[in-house]
Amino acid sequence: MIQWGNMNDKTMLIKWSNTFACGIKIIDDQHKALVDMINDMFDHIIGKKESDHDYLDKVVQEAVSYIKVHFATEEKILTATKFSGYSEHKKAHNEFIYKVSDYIKNFEHGKRLTLLPFTYFLKEWTLSHIAVMDKQYFEFFKKIATRKANGRLSISSEDVNRGIVS
Numbered sequence: 001m002i003q004w005g006n007m008n009d010k011t012m013l014i015k016w017s018n019t020f021a022c023g024i025k026i027i028d029d030q031h032k033a034l035v036d037m038i039n040d041m042f043d044h045i046i047g048k049k050e051s052d053h054d055y056l057d058k059v060v061q062e063a064v065s066y067i068k069v070h071f072a073t074e075e076k077i078l079t080a081t082k083f084s085g086y087s088e089h090k091k092a093h094n095e096f097i098y099k100v101s102d103y104i105k106n107f108e109h110g111k112r113l114t115l116l117p118f119t120y121f122l123k124e125w126t127l128s129h130i131a132v133m134d135k136q137y138f139e140f141f142k143k144i145a146t147r148k149a150n151g152r153l154s155i156s157s158e159d160v161n162r163g164i165v166s
Contacts, residue, residue, distance in 0.1 A: 013042035013123055020130050022138040023145075023152075024077070030070040031134075034126050037063050041119040060107065063122070064100055071097070078137060081144065081155055085136050092133055096125060 014035045021028045041059055071093040078086045103118055145155045 012039045013119065014038055014127065020127075022134065022141065024141065026073060027077070027134075030066075030073060031126075031130060033066065034070065034122075037066065038119060038122050038126060041122070057107070060104060060118070064097075064104065067100070068097070074134075074137075081137075081141065083137050083140055085133075085140075089133055089137070092129065096129070 016032050016035050020031055020035075022031075037059075041063075044059070075086070075090055075093070078089060083089070099121075103121075141155060
């Protein structure tokens with residue numbers, strides 16, 4: 001398995017910023033891992049790793065698996081909190097999976113898949129999705145969440161119900 005997260009000696013296409021953070025640890029950690037995956041692909045492209053078919057196959061398959069886990073996590077939280085933009089958010093996730101599936105199908109059918117356009121596609125989609133679509137639920141969560149004694153935001157069923165009514 002490719003290890004994501006140790007970007008100390010790598011060239012970074014995307015630098016994580018707290019402006020991407022929503023305050024929900026699991027989502028923020030998953031977003032950071034997505035950024036790390038994209039940076040790893042970019043590092044591979046610029047020649048710091050040996051380019052080969054096996055790496056491409058492995059990184060694309062692992063990225064898709066991880067993204068599906070991340071989308072399922074987000075969608076579970078959006079459903080549980082009764083987020084009004086859930087349908088639009090799910091549609092964006094599905095469209096992304098469809099586009100990535102096309103890349104994979106072409107790759108599996110022998111068409112040349114180069115990491116550079118694929119990496120830039122992932123970068124642009126990830127950053128715009130976090131900055132636009134995810135920001136909508138970040139703001140919604142901040143409105144309905146209560147702050148724990150340690151300063152962290154928490155969303156309980158009472159918060160969800162209060163958010164719907166108010």
